[in-house]
Amino acid sequence: MQELEDLPWFPAKLRDYQTEHIGFLATRLPVYAVFLAYLRRALPRRGPQVDLCSGSGEPAITLFRQSGCFTDLTLTDRYPHWGGSTPEGVIYDPRPLNARSLEPVAPTCYTMFNAFHHFSRGEQGRLVGKCRTAGVEAFFVELLEPTVVCMAKVLFATTFGVVLLAPFVKPFSLGRLFFTYVVPVNVLTITWDGVVSVLRSRTAEQYRSQFEALGADVKVERLPGRWLPITVIHVRAS
Numbered sequence: 105m106q107e108l109e110d111l112p113w114f115p116a117k118l119r120d121y122q123t124e125h126i127g128f129l130a131t132r133l134p135v136y137a138v139f140l141a142y143l144r145r146a147l148p149r150r151g152p153q154v155d156l157c158s159g160s161g162e163p164a165i166t167l168f169r170q171s172g173c174f175t176d177l178t179l180t181d182r183y184p185h186w187g188g189s190t191p192e193g194v195i196y197d198p199r200p201l202n203a204r205s206l207e208p209v210a211p212t213c214y215t216m217f218n219a220f221h222h223f224s225r226g227e228q229g230r231l232v233g234k235c236r237t238a239g240v241e242a243f244f245v246e247l248l249e250p251t252v253v254c255m256a257k258v259l260f261a262t263t264f265g266v267v268l269l270a271p272f273v274k275p276f277s278l279g280r281l282f283f284t285y286v287v288p289v290n291v292l293t294i295t296w297d298g299v300v301s302v303l304r305s306r307t308a309e310q311y312r313s314q315f316e317a318l319g320a321d322v323k324v325e326r327l328p329g330r331w332l333p334i335t336v337i338h339v340r341a342s
Contacts, residue, residue: 127162157219248305
C-alpha cells in the first residue's frame with residue numbers, strides 16, 4: 105500500500121489540503137515540543153537547515169523559530185506548493201526535490217518530519233547512509249508507530265479532526281470546505297493516507313535494529329510526548 109499524496113497523479117489541491125491539515129495539527133497541539141528540547145541538547149553547532157519532504161512547511165518553520173539552533177531554513181518537497189509571505193530566515197525552494205536523490209552537503213543539518221515511513225527500508229538505509237558518509241547532521245523524526253493506540257488517534261485526527269478543523273486551517277480555502285462538507289473526498293483521502301502511514305510505520309526498536317550496524321554515528325531515540333511518542337533517527341555529524 106502507498107500513500108495517495110506520494111502518487112504523481114494525485115490532485116495537487118487535495119495534496120495541499122492534506123499537508124496543510126497535518127501541519128496545522130502538528131503546530132497547534134503541539135506534538136513536536138518534546139523534540140524541540142531534544143534538538144537543543146543534541147545539536148552541537150549552529151548552521152543552515154534543509155528540511156526534506158516539507159509539505160506545508162510545518163513543523164519545520166515553527167521549530168526553526170523556536171529552537172534558535174539554525175542560521176536559516178530551506179524548505180524542500182517533491183511536490184512544492186509554497187504560497188504566501190516568506191518568514192524571516194526561511195527560503196522556499198520551488199524546485200521539486202525527491203529525497204531519494206539527495207546529495208547531502210556539510211555543514212548543512214537535514215531534517216524530516218513524519219515522512220520517513222514513506223520510504224522503503226532500503227531507501228531509508230540509503231538516505232541515512234548518505235548523510236553518514238557526508239558527515240552531516242540529520243534528524244529523521246517520526247510520530248507514528250504500528251500500534252492500536254496510534255491507529256485510534258490517527259483515525260480520530262483524520263476523520264473528526266478534518267471535519268472540525270477545516271474552517272480554521274490556513275490558508276483558508278472554500279475548496280477545502282467544499283471537498284470536506286459537500287463532497288467529502290478530502291476526509292476520505294486524508295483518512296486513507298493516515299491509516300496507510302500507521303501500517304507502514306515502525307517502532308523505535310525496529311529502527312535500532314535496522315541501523316545498529318552503523319554504530320554510534322546513528323542514534324535512535326524514543327521520546328515520550330504528551331500527544332504521541334516521537335522516534336528520532338539522529339545521524340551525528342563527523
